[in-house]
Amino acid sequence: MPANTMNEDLKRERQRCSFDPKELTYLLDGGEEKTEERRQREKFFLDDPELSETAPSDYLSHKEKYEHAVKKACIVFKKVQQLQAQGKAGMQNFREVLGGQLGSAILRDGNPLGLHYVMFIPTIMGQGTIEQQAEWISKAWNLEIIGTYAQTELGHGTFIRGLETTATYDPATEEFVLNSPTLTSYKWWPGGLGHTANYAVVVAQLYSQGICHGIHPFIVQLRDEETHLPMPGFENVRIPWNYMLMKNGKVLKDGSYVKSPSSKLTYGTMIFVRVVIVQDAANYLRKAVTIATRYSAVRHQSHIKESAPEPQILDFVTQQHKLFPQLATYFALHYSGAWLWDMYNNVTSELESGELDRLPELHALACCLKAVSAADAAQGIETCRLACGGHGYMSCSSLPITYGLVTAMVTYEGENTVLLLQTARYLMKAWQNCLDGQPLTPSVQYLNSVRRSFGGVYHKSVPWIIASMQRIAAGKIETAHRHMNDKIKRGVNSEDAWNETSIELVAASEAHCKAFIVETYYNSVQQIVPSVSQQLGKALTELCELYAVNTLLKNIGDLLRYSNVTTGDLENLQRWLEELLAAIRPNAVGIVDGFDINDAIIASPLGAYDGNVYERLFAEVSKSPLNAKPVNESFHKYLKPLLKSKM
Numbered sequence: 001m002p003a004n005t006m007n008e009d010l011k012r013e014r015q016r017c018s019f020d021p022k023e024l025t026y027l028l029d030g031g032e033e034k035t036e037e038r039r040q041r042e043k044f045f046l047d048d049p050e051l052s053e054t055a056p057s058d059y060l061s062h063k064e065k066y067e068h069a070v071k072k073a074c075i076v077f078k079k080v081q082q083l084q085a086q087g088k089a090g091m092q093n094f095r096e097v098l099g100g101q102l103g104s105a106i107l108r109d110g111n112p113l114g115l116h117y118v119m120f121i122p123t124i125m126g127q128g129t130i131e132q133q134a135e136w137i138s139k140a141w142n143l144e145i146i147g148t149y150a151q152t153e154l155g156h157g158t159f160i161r162g163l164e165t166t167a168t169y170d171p172a173t174e175e176f177v178l179n180s181p182t183l184t185s186y187k188w189w190p191g192g193l194g195h196t197a198n199y200a201v202v203v204a205q206l207y208s209q210g211i212c213h214g215i216h217p218f219i220v221q222l223r224d225e226e227t228h229l230p231m232p233g234f235e236n237v238r239i240p241w242n243y244m245l246m247k248n249g250k251v252l253k254d255g256s257y258v259k260s261p262s263s264k265l266t267y268g269t270m271i272f273v274r275v276v277i278v279q280d281a282a283n284y285l286r287k288a289v290t291i292a293t294r295y296s297a298v299r300h301q302s303h304i305k306e307s308a309p310e311p312q313i314l315d316f317v318t319q320q321h322k323l324f325p326q327l328a329t330y331f332a333l334h335y336s337g338a339w340l341w342d343m344y345n346n347v348t349s350e351l352e353s354g355e356l357d358r359l360p361e362l363h364a365l366a367c368c369l370k371a372v373s374a375a376d377a378a379q380g381i382e383t384c385r386l387a388c389g390g391h392g393y394m395s396c397s398s399l400p401i402t403y404g405l406v407t408a409m410v411t412y413e414g415e416n417t418v419l420l421l422q423t424a425r426y427l428m429k430a431w432q433n434c435l436d437g438q439p440l441t442p443s444v445q446y447l448n449s450v451r452r453s454f455g456g457v458y459h460k461s462v463p464w465i466i467a468s469m470q471r472i473a474a475g476k477i478e479t480a481h482r483h484m485n486d487k488i489k490r491g492v493n494s495e496d497a498w499n500e501t502s503i504e505l506v507a508a509s510e511a512h513c514k515a516f517i518v519e520t521y522y523n524s525v526q527q528i529v530p531s532v533s534q535q536l537g538k539a540l541t542e543l544c545e546l547y548a549v550n551t552l553l554k555n556i557g558d559l560l561r562y563s564n565v566t567t568g569d570l571e572n573l574q575r576w577l578e579e580l581l582a583a584i585r586p587n588a589v590g591i592v593d594g595f596d597i598n599d600a601i602i603a604s605p606l607g608a609y610d611g612n613v614y615e616r617l618f619a620e621v622s623k624s625p626l627n628a629k630p631v632n633e634s635f636h637k638y639l640k641p642l643l644k645s646k647m
C-alpha cells in the first residue's frame, strides 16, 4: 500500500466540513486534556506488539481463540496495573479498556475477564456488607481470584424467581448447602464460567428454617486457586455462612431471616449493567457508522446523471437516509445514556441512605432504554453493513462481528420484550395515577399535559415533535390501559388480561422510551450549543432535528391515529427530512472524524482514516491462510477424483 497517501475524496470531504472535527472530539471526551489522555491510553495499549494482531483471529480455531483472548486479557490487566501505579487509571478508564470500544478492539472475540469486572465486582460492591467488601473486593481487583455472575440456568433466564438452585442454611455448621439437583438447574451462560473463573456469585433460592426466602447471591468457589481443577459439582456444596452476600437480606447465625428493605435490591447489578449497555450500544453504533460513512465517501458507483462521472455513493439520497439517522442515533443514545448514568449514580447513593422512592422509576427507565438502545444500535449497525454492499458482508469489514456483539445485547441482561413489559407495568400505574389525580414522577409528567390537550398545530420545531411523540406515547398507554381494563371488566382475570394486551403494552413502552430519548437529546443539545462554535452548534442541531423528524416519520401511522396531524403536515415533515439530509451531507465525514476512533479500533479496511479502501481490502484477504498456496490439498483429495470419475 502506498505510504501516507490520503484518498482524494476524503481530502475534499474534510475541506468542505463546516466545523473543526477536533472541537467535536473535545466535546465528546469532555475537553482537550481528556482527549489527549484517551489518545495516550489508546496508544499505550494499541502500540504494544503483544496486543496487536499478527493475523486476524477469524483464522484461529475455537480453542486457539480462547487461549489468545486469555493471553491478551492478562497483558491488558498488567498494563492497567501499570497505569494505576502511575495514577493514570480511574474507573472509567478501566471500563474502557476492559470492555467498551478499546477493549473490544483488543479482545475482538470477547474478554474472558469481562464478567469479573462488569458483574462479579459490582455485585460484591452492591450486595456485600462492608466486611464482605473488605474481604473480596481487593482480591478481585488484584485478580487474586477471578469471578463471574452465575444467575441464568438451563431452564430459566428471564424468570429469576423460578431459578431451581437452592442454598439451604444449616445452623449446626453455620454453612449454606448449595444444590443444583436437575439438568434444568445447571448454571448456563455465565461469561468465563467454563474455563476462566475460579469463583462466582451464584444466585440461588435461599432456604432457612424450612422457609424459602427467594433468590439471594452467594459467593462460591468453582476451581482450586492453585491447580484450577474444578471443585466438586453443585450437589450439596457447603459454603461458610459469611459467603452469602448480606448487605440487603440476611440470615442470622441461628437461621432467622432478616428481610431486605426491598426484595428488588437483589436485582441491583442487573440495573447497573443495563445502564452500561446503553452507553456501549451507542459506541458500537458510532464505530459502524464511521466505517460506512467513510466507505460511502470513497466508493463511486452508478450514475445520478448519465453525463456526469460516477458519484460517491454518499451522494445518493437513499444512502444518506441509511447513514445519517445512524449518526444522529449515536448522539441520541449517547446523551440518553449519560443522563441515565447520572440518575443511576444519584439513586444508588439514595439507596445507600435507605431512600427507595426513585428505584421504580430508575428500573422503568433502565429497562426501556436498554431495550431500545440495544435494538436500535443492532438495527443501525445492520443498516451500515447493508450500506456497504458486498464489502460490508466480509468479516474483515468488522461490521458482521460488531452486529453480532450488539445483537447479543438484545437478549442478555433481560430479554428486550421482557424489559419493555417491565416498563409497561410502571406506565400502567402512572396512567392510573394520572386518572386518579395522583402525583407523577418526572419521566411521566407529560401524561398530565397530554391528557389535557389532544392536538397542537404543526410547526417546524423539535418541541412540536417531542409533544407529538408524547401524544403518541400517552395515546398508546391509554389504549393499552383501557383495553386491559375492558377485559378485566368482562371477567378476564388480570394476569390473562395483561398477557392478552401485551402487544399494546410493549408498543406503549417503546413509544414512551422514544419520546424520552428525543426530549433528552434535545435538552442536551440546547445546553451544549451556547458553549460551542456556531458551526458545530449548527451541525449538532441539524443532527438532533434529523433524529426527531426521522423517528416521527417512522411512526406515521401512530401520528395519524393519536394526533390531529394533517397529510399536509406529513409532507412538510418529509421535506424537512430531505432538507436535513442535504444540510448534513457536507459534514458527514467531519462528524465521523470528530468521533476520533483510532484505525486499530475501527479495524476495517472500509473505514480507515486514509480511505485507502481497496488497497487495505486486498492486503486483508492476503492474510488468509487459505490464500497462502495456489492449490489447496482438497483439490487433489476430493475434486480431482470427482472430476476424473465423470470423464
Ligand SMILES: CCCCC/C=C\C/C=C\C/C=C\C/C=C\C/C=C\CCCCC(=O)SCCNC(=O)CCNC(=O)[C@H](O)C(C)(C)COP(=O)(O)OP(=O)(O)OC[C@H]1O[C@@H](n2cnc3c(N)ncnc32)[C@H](O)[C@@H]1OP(=O)(O)O
Residues within 6 Å of the ligand: 091, 094, 095, 098, 099, 100, 114, 117, 118, 121, 122, 125, 149, 151, 152, 157, 158, 159, 160, 161, 191, 264, 265, 267, 268, 270, 271, 273, 276, 277, 280, 359, 360, 363, 412, 413, 414, 415, 418, 422, 425, 426
Ligand atoms: C466496580 C465498577 C467496575 C466498573 C466496570 C469495570 C469494568 C467493566 C468491564 C467491561 C464492561 C464493558 C462493557 C460491558 C457491557 C456489557 C455487559 C457485558 C456482558 C453482560 C453479559 C450479560 C450478563 C447477564 O445476562 S446476567 C443475567 C441477567 N438476567 C436478567 O436480566 C434476568 C431478567 N429478569 C428479570 O430481571 C426479572 O426476573 C424480571 C423480568 C424483572 C421479573 O422479575 P420478578 O421478580 O418476577 O418481578 P415482577 O415482574 O413480579 O416484578 C415485581 C416488582 O419488582 C420490580 N422490579 C423488577 N426488577 C427490578 C429491579 N431490577 N429493580 C427494581 N425493581 C424491580 C417490578 O417492576 C415490579 O414492581 P411492581 O410490583 O410493579 O411495583
Ligand SMILES: Cc1cc2nc3c(=O)[nH]c(=O)nc-3n(C[C@H](O)[C@H](O)[C@H](O)COP(=O)(O)OP(=O)(O)OC[C@H]3O[C@@H](n4cnc5c(N)ncnc54)[C@H](O)[C@@H]3O)c2cc1C
Residues within 6 Å of the ligand: 115, 149, 150, 151, 152, 155, 156, 157, 158, 159, 188, 189, 190, 191, 408, 411, 412, 413, 414, 415, 416, 417, 418, 421
Ligand atoms: C451472550 C450472552 C451472555 C450471557 N451472559 C450471562 C451471564 O454472564 N450470566 C448469566 O447469569 N446469564 C447470562 N446470559 C443469559 C441471559 O441473561 C438470558 O439469556 C436472558 O436474560 C434471556 O433469558 P432466556 O434465555 O431465559 O430467554 P427466554 O425468557 O426463554 O426468552 C425466550 C422468548 O420468550 C419470551 N418471554 C419470556 N418470558 C416472557 C414474559 N414474561 N413475557 C413475554 N415474553 C416472554 C421472550 O420475549 C423471548 O422471545 C447471557 C446470555 C447471552 C446470550
